[in-house]
Amino acid sequence: LVEAVGVTLSVSGGGLVLMVLASALLGATFMGITALGLMEARKLTTGDPRRILALMTASFGLGQVIGPWLAGVLYDLSGNFQAASLTAAGALVLAAALGYRSRNSEVSRD
DSSP: OOOHHHHHTTOOOOHHHHHHHHHHHHHHEEEEEEHHHHHHHHHHHSSSSSHHHHHHHHHHHOOOOOOOHHHHHHHHSSSSSHHHHHHHHHHHHHHHHHHHHHHHHHHOOO
């Protein structure tokens, strides 16, 4: 959610202070989210974790291909990156909700 706020602030047009805050929020969370995701995948798998880590890496790569393509399409339609950035922020909020739901369902099963 912190990363989603950073992405949203990056297109808010709020000036230099908000842009620096957006950069800090986005940059400070990106590597941590990636590392935590890989750690969680390793914890959830049984046996050799290389297969799930490879799947996670391939999924990340797919996102690195689809994201810029979608951003380009949205830019062509709107003439700016606001729609693309807000779509990315929405995807981050959705991912947070799914993670929260998954975490709560694990806790209730224990």
